[in-house]
Amino acid sequence: MKCAEFLNELTNYLDGALDARTKSELEDHLAWCHNCYVVCDTTRKTIEIYRNQELYELPEDLRGRLQTAIMSKCSAHKKSGPQKV
């Protein structure tokens, strides 16, 4: 496997979506190509760090206000009868 082929398969590899043969070829490539190993490892870390950090948490007070507003609007919508929202 060449570096360009590795790059094409990287997303499938990280998502566990490769067949056994391609996965084995890719891992053979990673064993000797340090650059591709680093790209693979740091891409996986990129995904993990974004998943772990939860950048935009919804504060509980705002969450409560939004839930109240949503249910109040839904109730008004129901009373006013079916219409396009």
Added chain:
Amino acid sequence: MSAIQPNVQQPVSEEMELVRRAKRSDDKAFEELVRRYDRNVFRIAQHITQNREDAEDVVQDAFLKAYGNLAQFQEQSKFYTWLVRIAVNEALMRLRRRRPERMVSLDEDVKTEDDSLPREVADWSPNPEQMYNQGELRDILTRTIQGLPAGFRTVFVLRDVEGLSTEETAQALELSIPAVKSRLLRARLQLRERLSRYFQKRASGDGEKSSGDGDQ
């Protein structure tokens, strides 16, 4: 190396029961759906609009729209996927309103392939969590993802942050699976490239923490 797995895993049958009760005008059931997904919708909306007020509006409008159109939900996908589709459309509409000078679309990214080719190939060391405090790290991550084109950002957020499967992401964005995979690869590689400027091992140990990555 373990695979990146979806992180939203509710039993479909239990959730579909809630949806059916909501369809029969049981507002308590709909309220439970709101509580179940409001945090997710808020995160998605803020990632796309990059604006807190817009994100709050998107949360309200998306749930109200879902409520008003529940009868049209055919139950051929998860409720959450259907809700995300509504929320993404609302968020993109607001982004377009704020940035009328820029064409904002999920198809905007069709430029060259070169923008995703790896250039920075140094290891990250030490671990970014050890290198920066929580506030600094969040600031770096926020600025970095905000620099991605909206089309890439949206696919990355749905697939990798919210944990939708590739198929669900394709459904939610009305894209083909190859289109999702292509955007996801380029989004991941571009983020990796930009983060490497902060996180890569520094031979000089000069402690430089910011290189200005040319975010839009």
